[in-house]
Amino acid sequence: MIRILHQIFRTGVVTEPLPVEVEQQVVEIGRQLEECIRKRFRRSLVIRQVDAGSCNGCELEIHAMNNAIYNCERFGITFTASPRFADMLLVTGPVSVNMEVALKRTYHATPDPKIVVAVGDCGCNGGIFAESYASLGRIGNVIPVDACICGCPPTPVDLLRGILKVISA
Numbered sequence: 470m471i472r473i474l475h476q477i478f479r480t481g482v483v484t485e486p487l488p489v490e491v492e493q494q495v496v497e498i499g500r501q502l503e504e505c506i507r508k509r510f511r512r513s514l515v516i517r518q519v520d521a522g523s524c525n526g527c528e529l530e531i532h533a534m535n536n537a538i539y540n541c542e543r544f545g546i547t548f549t550a551s552p553r554f555a556d557m558l559l560v561t562g563p564v565s566v567n568m569e570v571a572l573k574r575t576y577h578a579t580p581d582p583k584i585v586v587a588v589g590d591c592g593c594n595g596g597i598f599a600e601s602y603a604s605l606g607r608i609g610n611v612i613p614v615d616a617c618i619c620g621c622p623p624t625p626v627d628l629l630r631g632i633l634k635v636i637s638a
């Protein structure tokens with residue numbers, strides 16, 4: 470225990486702060502998100518994230534929205550493990566053949582009115598994987614999609630901005 474405490478004090482804080490302009494963007498987008506979420510969803514926007522076959526690059530950025538730097542919970546965005554509690558499906562792709570049934574079941578298990586957002590170039594248009602014997606391509610080929618957030622992968626700021634655009638439309 471003492472060794473761990475020594476290590477903590479020796480190491481100090483190593484997390485790098487965001488560049489000032491990015492920090493300002495996050496604060497501004499977050500302020501608008503908070504306002505919009507309060508009006509439209511009362512308390513919080515609950516998201517079920519579905520990896521329908523991505524390379525996991527998009528997932529890393531989605532996870533980053535939840536870390537101590539971006540901390541999307543402070544704006545009212547939370548993630549759930551169950552589609553039954555979700556307002557929004559955030560789906561990364563392309564949709565692998567093996568994930569088709571699971572994605573359709575998740576879509577049907579999410580209560581209406583639901584919002585489906587395709588994330589990443591693969592989710593939006595098939596990206597570098599496109600369609601093949603193992604891939605059904607974009608999310609829109611399998612379930613109805615309301616909006617797309619492009620990028621390979623989109624950054625946490627792109628994701629926050631994209632979510633804001635969808636819910637404020």
Ligand code: SF4
Nearest residue numbers: 523526589590591621
């Ligand atoms: S858009 Fe890029 S990061 Fe996202 S799943 Fe496709 S290849 Fe991976």
